[in-house]
Amino acid sequence: MTELTQSQTWNELKAHTKDLPHMRVLFEQDKLRFDTMSTSACGLFLDYSKNRANQETLSLLFKLAEETKLASKIKAMFDGDVINTTEKRAVLHTALRAKPEQKIILDGINIVEEVQQTQAKMATFVTAITSGSWKGYTGKSITDIVSIGIGGSFLGPKIVSQALRPYWNKDLNCHFVGNVDGTSITEKLKPLDAETTLFIMSSKSFSTQETLTNTLSAKDWFISNGASQADIAQHFVAVTTNVAKATEFGIDADNIFPMWDWVGGRYSLWSAIGLPIALMIGMDNFRELLDGAHEMDKHFANTPLSENMPVIMGLFSLLYGNFHNAQSHVVLTYDHYLRGLPAYFQQLDMESNGKSVTLDGTRVDFSTGPVIWGGEGTNGQHAYHQLLHQGTALIPADFIMPLKSHNPLGEHHIQLASNCFGQTQALMQGRSYEEALVELEGCDLSIDEKSTIAKHKEMQGNKPSNTILMDKLTPGTLGSLIALYEHRTFVQGAIWDINSFDQWGVELGKSLGNDVLTRLGAEKDASELDCSSNGLINMFRQQSI
Template structure:
């Protein structure tokens, strides 16, 4: 989409809309600005839109060729043009993969085989049939990965805690901070521990170093090469590197180059989820994502939930100049969702050039942040309500709790709905003054305190209601945000599926590591030299 088309949003956004007035004058606003998909309800009526601006956003979508790019993606075209890769993560959650081919390869058979191997491994672990080198059953699994190889399964495992049924305990090791691996292995027994290394290239520094540390832990406890081969698995596209590490080929699950890391939950990267919730529930996770895929592909534009979320995000970023978005799940189990969506959104669309390498003239992805409600209400909601900053927010609430404390859940829902109402309507100076007077203050006291209690309101939010936090709805929710990011990338005319921006820091860390180890640092900038010197004094 051209810069001029997006620039037109600024003129539209300059028209003042009072949400409080809009609800007072339009009783049908909530029903008009809401939609449903896969059992999920999206209420977007508390957004700074009217019929004119919403029609303009719909027109923007129609001009953006989203459907053509979507069809190219589904057809296997290499829409990741900078890496010349197909983008086919949606195929990993299809129920029927028979006949699925890409560049002459039977991808359907490969996907089915990978699923079967995952299912078999999970069953063996659940039934205690997988024995370690000492003949004992596996009791613990260490998942070594980072980025999409960690954030996706970690988030989904946490989200589906009520469905955990595994006798095998799961431990994640991602950060290269040595405290992570040290803490993970501290109370484990190598004889009953399985290790899974998740790395497409099998060369990612953090993952490789953590895997080496765990392998050394095995060796320090007397494990030989045969024992290590028995206890180490991997998912990777670099079989040679994994084999060189000591992992036998039959213990390597595939990772295809048409699956980006942040979209890889549906592949063998999802094994920790299958392990913890069981194979049948993992199939339901895939089914929920597939259902959202079908909705996104087939739903009319005006009823398309991912597109609706995408357009609202475009509206605030390019119309109002908003630079952040809050993701506020009112569910303890969804507390890692903001971290997951951070990578999904910011790594996908945090770009400065378009798909042809030309500089973008408009802002793209927002800074995503948030935490579980109601914790955030006692922290950053102060900024949301009274700061001059405008931070659009997504509130997410499962309607049915995963526990028996129903009054707790009713209070949680009350807080969720109240926050969206408070952001929308705010509190005027007159209302704050009347409130102070009703509390027994004098007129002077009320006049002094009331300005501090004013909330401007007119702060936009979406509310997403899930019937319950089941594997199916979690799958649909994740796919919803995936497709939202896709739509925004198409509208901004950028490549959502590469991440070249993360490479520079990796490249520069090599020479710095060498300098920290004693090599010449004279060619580095003076600040970096000083930091190296300070670090070296305390080695």
């Protein structure tokens, strides 16, 4: 058994959660529950009153956080301690949004100065593109950006750019390629003009298989449409640490933006990986995005645990996974621009906390990261919300909505809000059998028929949710929101004593994929593999002949 599950507080929580009444009762017992179980920070409002918790629950959760030294672990991250122990790295994505006057020393170097230099280089580049002074090889201005990456280098820029569509430069379009499936890049390139297209290749090593393959295909397309090798310098830029490979490819050294080992891919959108975002929304708005995240960093680092928004959210997620057997967590966005956030938070949480050993290698005896999924309201209400309301699994939910729309159209936004708030209410209170019977009064049905239908209409309720509101979706509030989920993820990993910053499962898939690639190309025999892998490889070979 791990030290965590043997602790007195852990076992007190286990016993306490079994005795809590239905949330309906909790609301009846505490008329001020909304006031005492809500908080504001960094342009965000969090209502956490619709959770299976009372003040004793919260006290036990905060006690667990204190006993697992959460506060000191938060400080260690911000101080640049080597908390990614398996890769012997600091974790300093927070430095990417630090203020210029701050000092964060790593290996004797103030890395804030390096970050500021990179941001200045980004600003110069963004101005050159958006002003039209940067010309393509035929003298035309750039109209389309193609961002090529994988994982965080793909998903972060894509989701954030999508979310901030109202702030886009109207003279530019941006297209994102991550999947190595040839159809993806083929379809993206079909409507584009090589004379006016800029490619951004994001790969720390400049050798990530999917990214390099897509970039080589982009290069072939570019040259086949009339350009030369020499013209690559005007149409390809890179975010990488491997300057030699990038320049060998044909990218001008002045158009190579740095990356650092102390930034993981899923935390990298704040760096030069965010260059597509900066191009689309402008550098001032990009800095506002950074500022929003920085404000949440300060809140997380300096606010007492009991008032700390990421801590509160992280503790509730832990509560359901470890004490209520919740295997998944749904994120529901009531804003069309935020429709991609569930996928972004999915990578953030599942790649970080999908672990099964503690820092010292001990096998865990508790659930770690849940499955994160979701979609946009109100579409989900007519699909998977049925499972949320009446399914047998407990699935905690986060509802996210701006109070003001970028597109105020008739009754649309008030209807959207009514659906959002109505869903949280329905999940909490449910509908009793007796209430269902009352609703059926006056129907032309027999008593037995009413009884049967009432059983189908009954909903247990007591389904937990958080509601996150913001005045309006802006670069600043989006930055705060993403940083909130980053730190929420950290809180869970810190209490579980796991490494939230490596991803050896991802690395295994990469290495085995590379091995299979050599066998698919008949460079290596596949017979030594398991019979399934051997059979699949042989089927592919036969169809490729």
